Amino acid sequence: ADHPLRTTESARSTADSALITALRGARPERHPVWFMRQAGRSLPEYKKVREGIGMLDSCLMPDLVREITMQPVRRHDVDAGIFFSDIVVPLRLAGIGVEIVPGVGPVLDHPVRTAADVAALPELEDSALDVIREAVSLTVGELGSRPLIGFAGAPFTLAAYMVEGRPSRDHFGPRRMMHADPETWNALASWAARVSGQFLRAQIVSGASAAQLFDSWAGSLSAADYRAHVQRHSAAAFEAVADLAGPGVVGGVPLLHFGIGTGDFLHHLRDAGASAVGVDHRLTLAEAHRRLCANPGPDGRGAVPLQGNIDPALLGAPWEVLEAHVREVVASGAAAPGHVVNLAHGVPPETDPTELTRVVELIHSIDVPERPA
Ligand code: 1CP
Numbered sequence: 001a002d003h004p005l006r007t008t009e010s011a012r013s014t015a016d017s018a019l020i021t022a023l024r025g026a027r028p029e030r031h032p033v034w035f036m037r038q039a040g041r042s043l044p045e046y047k048k049v050r051e052g053i054g055m056l057d058s059c060l061m062p063d064l065v066r067e068i069t070m071q072p073v074r075r076h077d078v079d080a081g082i083f084f085s086d087i088v089v090p091l092r093l094a095g096i097g098v099e100i101v102p103g104v105g106p107v108l109d110h111p112v113r114t115a116a117d118v119a120a121l122p123e124l125e126d127s128a129l130d131v132i133r134e135a136v137s138l139t140v141g142e143l144g145s146r147p148l149i150g151f152a153g154a155p156f157t158l159a160a161y162m163v164e165g166r167p168s169r170d171h172f173g174p175r176r177m178m179h180a181d182p183e184t185w186n187a188l189a190s191w192a193a194r195v196s197g198q199f200l201r202a203q204i205v206s207g208a209s210a211a212q213l214f215d216s217w218a219g220s221l222s223a224a225d226y227r228a229h230v231q232r233h234s235a236a237a238f239e240a241v242a243d244l245a246g247p248g249v250v251g252g253v254p255l256l257h258f259g260i261g262t263g264d265f266l267h268h269l270r271d272a273g274a275s276a277v278g279v280d281h282r283l284t285l286a287e288a289h290r291r292l293c294a295n296p297g298p299d300g301r302g303a304v305p306l307q308g309n310i311d312p313a314l315l316g317a318p319w320e321v322l323e324a325h326v327r328e329v330v331a332s333g334a335a336a337p338g339h340v341v342n343l344a345h346g347v348p349p350e351t352d353p354t355e356l357t358r359v360v361e362l363i364h365s366i367d368v369p370e371r372p373a
Pocket of ligand 1: 086214
């Protein structure tokens with residue numbers, strides 16, 4: 001079922017899009033913009049089609065996935081669709097009891113806390129991913145020359161839900177495990193890297209033109225712990241698609257890497273194998289760029305394209321305040337070799353969607369500067 005030909009085909013048709021051009025480090029005709037969580041509860045049309053359907057069930061209905069992915073593209077004219085799914089979908093597909101409880105988030109029937117728990121984890125059968133491949137193909141067909149971004153959860157963030165069994169604030173469970181029982185931690189993180197790698201691959205071979213690894217909760221780690229206990233597992237997830245990746249060539253899919261509160265170790269996110277790095281609201285893009293340049297990787301790379309970082313808290317502010325902030329973000333991003341405009345984290349559910357449409361119009365109206373080669 002793994003036909004990378006589709007990757008090349010799809011990457012060709014989106015190669016000149018603003019998103020892929022910016023991620024290649026070239027000059028797009030307009031600033032590309034999309035929003036994390038652009039699909040979802042900020043949209044009345046989303047609430048309507050989801051009525052009576054469980055969150056994870058909806059992720060396994062290809063035509064519904066296509067529709068929900070398209071909704072924000074139609075409404076806001078964003079420069080990419082983000083595949084409608086969830087980071088815990090591969091767990092469900094592997095047969096693990098997991099539910100997304102409204103108002104809570106992912107909840108597992110059985111938290112994974114001991115060596116025996118980890119040893120009992122089922123592998124994810126490739127055929128279980130057929131439903132994902134079908135949903136991606138359908139969506140890519142409707143998006144045409146506009147890119148679809150695929151995604152997966154990074155091992156640490158996935159493991160955070162698996163060990164705690166539900167959302168938590170401090171992620172003590174996985175952070176304790178990596179020190180108290182490194183062997184079990186490594187086995188769990190390797191498992192998570194494997195299923196996330198499979199999930200990413202299924203989306204890319206079916207036509208996603210870019211992919212993002214979400215390590216949303218990595219900011220609860222120190223840079224040293226990230227480097228020692230986490231980075232190689234995220235690298236393994238990227239490695240699963242490395243033969244399809246590469247921002248510089250037609251057919252090569254750019255890989256984005258994002259975590260909240262990871263400003264102290266953006267270079268470690270880059271060095272896990274990413275082509276571009278996402279930045280949250282805690283530092284400017286110019287500062288993120290400076291830090292990457294100051295910490296070149298073993299492969300010699302310093303600067304890479306950046307994604308971010310409009311503070312979602314400002315979505316409720318008066319338009320003049322929001323506009324000034326958006327203009328600042330766009331100006332700050334000019335330092336990097338490429339800039340994909342996004343929020344610093346997901347769209348808050350209470351956001352007025354007309355505000356987002358207006359932000360997209362504003363960003364598209366701002367001239368794209370020449371970049372130093
Ligand atoms: O019923 C609903 O509408 C529930 C809300 C919801 C939605 C719309 C959840 C539950 N997941 C999703 C879809 C989703 N999840 C997408 C695709 C939609 C889009 O971006 O437009 C993506 C990319 C995700 C990824 C995801 N899920 C992340 C990483 C991104 C991030 O926000 O940091 C994480 C951490 C999750 C777990 C999760 N799933 C859902 C919730 C509410 C949460 C977070 C729970 C927590 O606070 O720990």
